[in-house]
Amino acid sequence: MIDVILAGPNDPMWLENPVLSKMLWPALWQTLAMVACTGIATVILGTPLGLLLASSSNGGLRPRPVLNQVVGTIVNVVRSFPFIILMISILPFTRFIVGTTLGWYAAVVPLTIGAVPFFARLVESNVAGVSAGKIEAAQMMGASISRIQWGVQIREALPQLVQSITLLTVTLVGYSAMVGVVGGGGLGQLTMNYGYSGHQWDVLVVTVILFLVIVQIVQMCGDMISRLVDHR
Structure with missing residues (x-):
C-alpha cells in the first residue's frame, strides 16, 4: 500500500516533492511486482x-x-466483463484468497482472473497456426497428444x-494502473491520489512517463526474444 502524504498545490515540485522522492520507487516496485506475478500466473494457467x-x-487433436x-x-463470459466490474464483483473471493482487498498482492487475483481467458485465446490462435504436416509427422511416429502439444505445437509456435x-x-x-484507482497500489494509485x-x-x-517507459522496454524485450527463438 502507498502511505498518504498530505500535499497542496503550492508544495515543492519535481525532485523536491516528497511524493516523488519518497513514494515513487516503492510504487514502481509494486507495479512491476504486480505485473510480474500476474503474468507468471496467467501464463501457467492460460497455456494449458x-x-x-x-x-x-x-479439427483439433x-x-x-x-x-x-x-x-x-x-x-468468453469472463472476457466480456469490463475489468473494473470484474474486479469489484470478485472482492469477496479476493479477500478469501489473500485476506484483504487492498494492496498490489490483492490486485493480482482479479488481474489473473481477467487475463487468463484473454491469454488462453491467444495460445489457441498461436497453436492453430502450426503446420498440419508437422503434427501429422509426429502422430505417425506415435507421439502422444500431450507430447504433440508441448513438443510440436508449443515449440513451433514459440515466436x-x-x-x-x-x-x-x-x-x-495498463490494467495495473486501473486497479490503483481502487486501492491496488502501484503507480496507478500514486497517479490518481496525488497527480490527479x-x-x-x-x-x-x-x-505517465514511467508507464510509457515500462511499455517500451517490455515491447523491445519481447521483440528481441521472439527473434531469438524463431528458427524458421
Whole structure:
C-alpha cells in the first residue's frame, strides 16, 4: 500500500516533492511486482487452457465439441466483463484468497482472473497456426497428444507465443494502473491520489512517463526474444 502524504498545490515540485522522492520507487516496485506475478500466473494457467481449447475444437487433436463449447463459453463470459466490474464483483473471493482487498498482492487475483481467458485465446490462435504436416509427422511416429502439444505445437509456435506474452504484459501494465484507482497500489494509485486528485502535475507527468517507459522496454524485450527463438 502507498502511505498518504498530505500535499497542496503550492508544495515543492519535481525532485523536491516528497511524493516523488519518497513514494515513487516503492510504487514502481509494486507495479512491476504486480505485473510480474500476474503474468507468471496467467501464463501457467492460460497455456494449458489454450491448448485444451485448440485440441477439443473441430479439427483439433482430440475433437470434443461439447467440452469445447462449455469451456469456450466460460472463457468468453469472463472476457466480456469490463475489468473494473470484474474486479469489484470478485472482492469477496479476493479477500478469501489473500485476506484483504487492498494492496498490489490483492490486485493480482482479479488481474489473473481477467487475463487468463484473454491469454488462453491467444495460445489457441498461436497453436492453430502450426503446420498440419508437422503434427501429422509426429502422430505417425506415435507421439502422444500431450507430447504433440508441448513438443510440436508449443515449440513451433514459440515466436508467436512470445509476442502474445508481450501483448499480455503490456495489457497488464495498463490494467495495473486501473486497479490503483481502487486501492491496488502501484503507480496507478500514486497517479490518481496525488497527480490527479491532489493536483500535483509533476507527479502525474512522471508516473505517465514511467508507464510509457515500462511499455517500451517490455515491447523491445519481447521483440528481441521472439527473434531469438524463431528458427524458421
